[in-house]
Amino acid sequence: MxxxxxxxxxxxxxxxxxxxxxxxxxxxxxxxxxxxxxxxxxxxxxxxxxxxxxxxxxxxxxxxxxxxxxxxxxxxxxxxxxxxxxxxxxxxxxxxxxxxxxxxxxxxxxxxxxxxxxxxxxxxxxxxxxxxxxxxxxxxxxxxxxxRATVPHIDGLDSVPYLTNSTILELTKVPEHLVIVGASYIALEFGQMFRRFGSRVTLLVRGDRILTREDADIARAMQDVLVREGVEFRFGAQADRVERSGEGLRISLGDEPIVASHLLFATGRxxxxxxxxxxxxxxxxxxxxxxxxxxxxxxxxxxxxxxxxxxxxxxxxxxxxxxxxxxxxxxxxxxxxxxxxRIMTYAVFVDPPFARVGMSEEEVRKDGRDALIATMPMTRVGRARERGETDGFMKALVDANTKRILGAAIYGIEGDEVIHTFVDIMNADAPYTTLQRAMHVHPTVSELVPTLLGDLKPLR
Structure with missing residues (x-):
C-alpha cells in the first residue's frame, strides 16, 4: 500500500x-x-x-x-x-x-x-x-x-586504476606524478593543489588552451601562474589508450606516451x-x-x-x-x-582566484552591442602589493547606452569576494556610476573597482 x-x-x-x-x-x-x-x-x-x-x-x-x-x-x-x-x-x-x-x-x-x-x-x-x-x-x-563525474571511454581503462574528483579525496599519500585529463575548473583546482602538495602534475588538454568558456587573456594569465608553480601542460593531447606500467600507468597520446603514478579525470559531469x-x-x-x-x-x-x-x-x-x-x-x-x-556568477578557486559575473568580453563582442571596457592589472592594487600577490587583473564591461554593467571578471587576490560588488549592482539594475561613485574602505581590493570603472573606454 x-x-x-x-x-x-x-x-x-x-x-x-x-x-x-x-x-x-x-x-x-x-x-x-x-x-x-x-x-x-x-x-x-x-x-x-x-x-x-x-x-x-x-x-x-x-x-x-x-x-x-x-x-x-x-x-x-x-x-x-x-x-x-x-x-x-x-x-x-x-x-x-x-x-x-x-x-x-x-x-x-x-x-x-x-x-x-x-x-x-x-x-x-x-x-x-x-x-x-x-x-x-x-x-x-x-x-x-x-x-557525477564523467569518465570517457578509453581503451584499456577498465583494467587500470583511475581517479575522479570523488576518489582522489581518499588518497593518503601524495602522488608522485598526477596526470589530469581536463582543462577546466576542476582540473585546474586539483592541478594547483597537488602541485603544492609536492606532486609532479601534468594536465592533458585536448585543445590549444585552458578554460575555453573564458576570455583568452584570463586563460593565459592563469596558465602562466600555474606554469610558474611547476604545473605542466600538454596541449593537443588526447589519451587513446591506458595500461599498467610497473606500479603506475602508461597513457598513450598518439605516438607520444606519458607515464604517471596516478590518473585523474576532470572531464565534466x-x-x-x-x-x-x-x-x-x-x-x-x-x-x-x-x-x-x-x-x-x-x-x-x-x-x-x-x-x-x-x-x-x-x-x-x-x-x-x-x-x-x-x-x-x-x-x-x-x-x-x-x-x-538570474544573473550568472561563479568562481574558480585556484590561487589567486578567478571570478566572473554576467557576460565575458568575447560574448559582448559577439553580441555586437555598443559597449565600454576597462581593465586594470592587480599591480595597481595596494592590497595586492602589500601581500606580494600581484598576479592577474580586473575587467569590466558596460553598455554604453544604458550604463548598465554587462559583466565583470576578476583574476587576482580576493577576486572571489570582490566580484560581489558587481553582482549586487547588476541585480539592483543600477547604472555603473552608482558603483563608481561609492566610497570603499582602504586598503582593500574593492576600493579599486570605482577607479577601474573610471577608466572605461569604447570596446573596439
Whole structure:
C-alpha cells in the first residue's frame, strides 16, 4: 500500500535539504529520499572537501615562500596527506551529520534512506540497501539528484586504476606524478593543489588552451601562474589508450606516451537521471541527460520540479541554493520568481582566484552591442602589493547606452569576494556610476573597482 505525502524531495543536496525543511515547516506532510550521503556533492565530494584541500595546499605554499616576507621557517616543508585527508573528513563529516540531524529532527518530515524511482507521474518506489521496498506518492515531487563525474571511454581503462574528483579525496599519500585529463575548473583546482602538495602534475588538454568558456587573456594569465608553480601542460593531447606500467600507468597520446603514478579525470559531469524511472513519469531528458525546466523550474509534468545541477540551469552550489529559494517562494509564498532573470556568477578557486559575473568580453563582442571596457592589472592594487600577490587583473564591461554593467571578471587576490560588488549592482539594475561613485574602505581590493570603472573606454 502506498504512503501519501503532500511533497517529496528526491536528494539532499544544497537545494533539496532546505526545500524539504521549508515545505515541512509550511505545514505540508513532507518526505525526503537520500540514496547515499546526506548533503549531496558539495558537502561530500565537491566544494567543502576540495576547499579544505585548497587551504592545506595554500598553507604549504605560504610556508615554502615565507622567506620572501622575511620569515625564516627553516627545513623542508613536507605534506602528511593522511592528516590532510583526516582534516577534510572531519569538516565534511560534521556538515553531513548536521544536515541529516536537521532533516530527521524537523517536524512533519519523514526521511527515507534508499534509491527512489518513479513508477508513475506522482508515484515512487524506494529501494533500501537491504532490498526492501516502499511505495509512496505525493502531490508535489522535487527532483534534486545532482550529477557525477564523467569518465570517457578509453581503451584499456577498465583494467587500470583511475581517479575522479570523488576518489582522489581518499588518497593518503601524495602522488608522485598526477596526470589530469581536463582543462577546466576542476582540473585546474586539483592541478594547483597537488602541485603544492609536492606532486609532479601534468594536465592533458585536448585543445590549444585552458578554460575555453573564458576570455583568452584570463586563460593565459592563469596558465602562466600555474606554469610558474611547476604545473605542466600538454596541449593537443588526447589519451587513446591506458595500461599498467610497473606500479603506475602508461597513457598513450598518439605516438607520444606519458607515464604517471596516478590518473585523474576532470572531464565534466553526468546527470543522475539514468536510473530514476523518468520514462514512467513521462519526463524526458535532453541529449545531455538533463531535465528541461521552465523559468520556475517546473518539468513538463504538472506538480514535478527539477532543481540543482540536474536541470542544466546552473552547475554550482549557489545556483542550487537559488533554485531552492525560487521554488520555495513560488510554491509556499505564492510568488512568481524565475531563474530566467538570474544573473550568472561563479568562481574558480585556484590561487589567486578567478571570478566572473554576467557576460565575458568575447560574448559582448559577439553580441555586437555598443559597449565600454576597462581593465586594470592587480599591480595597481595596494592590497595586492602589500601581500606580494600581484598576479592577474580586473575587467569590466558596460553598455554604453544604458550604463548598465554587462559583466565583470576578476583574476587576482580576493577576486572571489570582490566580484560581489558587481553582482549586487547588476541585480539592483543600477547604472555603473552608482558603483563608481561609492566610497570603499582602504586598503582593500574593492576600493579599486570605482577607479577601474573610471577608466572605461569604447570596446573596439
Amino acid at each position: 502506498s504512503q501519501h505525502f503532500d511533497a517529496v524531495v528526491i536528494g539532499t543536496g544544497q537545494g533539496g535539504s532546505p526545500l524539504a525543511v521549508q515545505l515541512a515547516r509550511s505545514g505540508k506532510r513532507t518526505a525526503v529520499i537520500e540514496r547515499h550521503l546526506f548533503g549531496g556533492t558539495c558537502v561530500n565530494v565537491g566544494c567543502t572537501p576540495t576547499k579544505t584541500y585548497v587551504a592545506s595546499a595554500r598553507a604549504a605554499h605560504v610556508a615554502r615562500t615565507a622567506s620572501r616576507y622575511g620569515v625564516d621557517i627553516g627545513g623542508e616543508i613536507t605534506i602528511d596527506m593522511a592528516r590532510v585527508k583526516a582534516r577534510k573528513d572531519e569538516v565534511t563529516g560534521a556538515s553531513r551529520d548536521g544536515i541529516e540531524k536537521w532533516l530527521r529532527g524537523t517536524p512533519n518530515m519523514t526521511v527515507f534512506k534508499g534509491h527512489g524511482r518513479f513508477t508513475g507521474p506522482h508515484a515512487l518506489e524506494i529501494t533500501s540497501d537491504d532490498g526492501a521496498t516502499q511505495d509512496i506518492d505525493a502531490d508535489m515531487i522535487f527532483i534534486n539528484t545532482g550529477t 553526468t546527470p543522475n537521471t539514468d536510473n530514476l524511472g523518468l520514462d514512467r513519469a513521462g519526463i524526458p531528458v535532453n541529449r545531455h541527460g538533463l531535465i528541461d525546466v521552465d523559468g520556475q523550474l517546473r518539468t513538463n509534468v504538472e506538480g514535478v520540479w527539477a532543481i540543482g545541477d540536474v536541470n542544466g540551469r546552473g552547475a554550482f552550489t549557489h545556483t542550487s541554493w537559488n533554485d531552492y529559494e525560487i521554488v520555495a517562494a513560488n510554491v509556499i509564498d505564492g510568488e512568481s520568481r524565475s531563474v530566467d532573470t
